[in-house]
Amino acid sequence: MQESWDGGPESDLGGGPGPADEQLVRIETARRAYSAGMALVVTVTGEIDLLTIDRLRAAVAAGFEDLRDGEILVIDLTPVTFMDSRGLQALVDATQAAQQQREPLRIVVDHTRPVVRPIQVTGLDNVLALFNTVEDAVHAPL
Amino acid sequence: MTPAMPPSAHPEDILLPASSPGQTSRGQRFGYRPRLPESHGLLGLALPAEPISISVARAAVRRWLAEWSWPAEQLEDIVLAVNEAVSNAIEHAYLDRPPGMVEIRGAIEATPRAQRRVTVIVRDHGRWRPPPIDDESRRRGIPLMQACMDGVAIGQPDDKPVGTRVVLRSKAVPPGRKQC
Secondary structure, rough: OOEEEEOOOOOOOOOOOOHHHHHHHEEEEEEEEEEEEEEEEEEEEEEEEOOOHHHHHHHHHHHHHOOOOOOEEEEOOOOEEEOOOHHHHHHHHHHHHHHHHHOEEEEEEEOOOOHHHHHOOOOOOOOEEEEEHHHHHHHOOO | OOOOOHHHHHHHOOOOOOOOOOOHHHHHHHHOOOOOOHHEEEEEEEEOOOHHHHHHHHHHHHHHHHHOOOHHHHHHHHHHHHHHHHHHHHHHHHOOOOOOOEEEEEEEEEEHHHHEEEEEEEHHHHHHHOOOOOOOOHHHHHHHHHHHOOOOEOOOOOOOOOEEEEEOOOOOEEOOOOOO
């Protein structure tokens, strides 16, 4: 079972992006089944910066809206090639929103430096729920 | 024969002055405008303070340092730091006035013990923005710059009472040859 749609601002949140930010980042949201349960996975490919940050925030907000009971929201950053402080702040805000709404949010980063480096040097590896793979994220106990 | 190390100098001393008023043709305003040949270990560009410019700035810094065989991890740290300084200028410098330019100037310098480092200056001509940080993007951005660099100085340009100047000094890396 898998549905897929683009969770970017052009879906229903307004503020349509120009072609430039679409070239820099691609965000896809898919509902996936794992043996441990269902996950709504927001996969971010490309660069997270001043130009593209609004698309990430919109996709995460849409993910919270579409999350069904029992599902885990996963932000998969493994294909990200650059992330700045705005990306870090978006992850912190999403984590706080998840705590307030009592929704499970997990963030997937592999060992590639573009994502891990800004998270580690700002100490946010202690704040964010980080996993190495989507499967690990879904399997981890709540 | 190309020297492996450019002459040591402070970028403020050797780089050309910032954008001058007459240069408003479309190509100059919206293209990226090298100021001096990069083969001298210098980087110089001026970009309109618009969000689209930030990826152009990153690409220019990457290309410049790759040309000088900068070690990959230190290269990405410099790109991260320059990205933050330029992003802040794009977002905050011209909030209350017509959009202007952001200038990025860099120089490779020799350090003691035959190492090298870069100094990059990011400068705008907009609103002066002192470092005590109250908005969230700059609150995370400045520690990120500091972690990636050996030194970060945020101040007002000496020569004009407008704008913000960020001086980023990288960590020293081993000598390397210019890639031809």
